[in-house]
Amino acid sequence: MPDNVDLNWIARRLQTLPEDMRALRADMDMLTRLVVRMDHTLDAMREDIRSLWGSQGDLRRRIESIEGRR
Numbered sequence: 001m002p003d004n005v006d007l008n009w010i011a012r013r014l015q016t017l018p019e020d021m022r023a024l025r026a027d028m029d030m031l032t033r034l035v036v037r038m039d040h041t042l043d044a045m046r047e048d049i050r051s052l053w054g055s056q057g058d059l060r061r062r063i064e065s066i067e068g069r070r
Contacts (some may be wrong), residue, residue, distance in 0.1 A: 002009070
């Protein structure tokens with residue numbers, strides 16, 4: 001804090017608060033959008049992994065059934 005704080009200095013600082021809050025709110029909105037987007041991406045990736053895991057299991061069972069016939 002500066003040594004020469006007076007009412008004018010406090011008034012100038014208070015006048016900048018609404019603008020600072022708008023900037024902070026915009027940053028938080030962007031951060032929220034990024035987190036939601038990452039969440040959706042992870043959900044899609046998880047579903048892809050489940051699908052691949054299921055396909056691999058199906059393929060393994062088919063190969064085991066073929067090998068069992070010989």
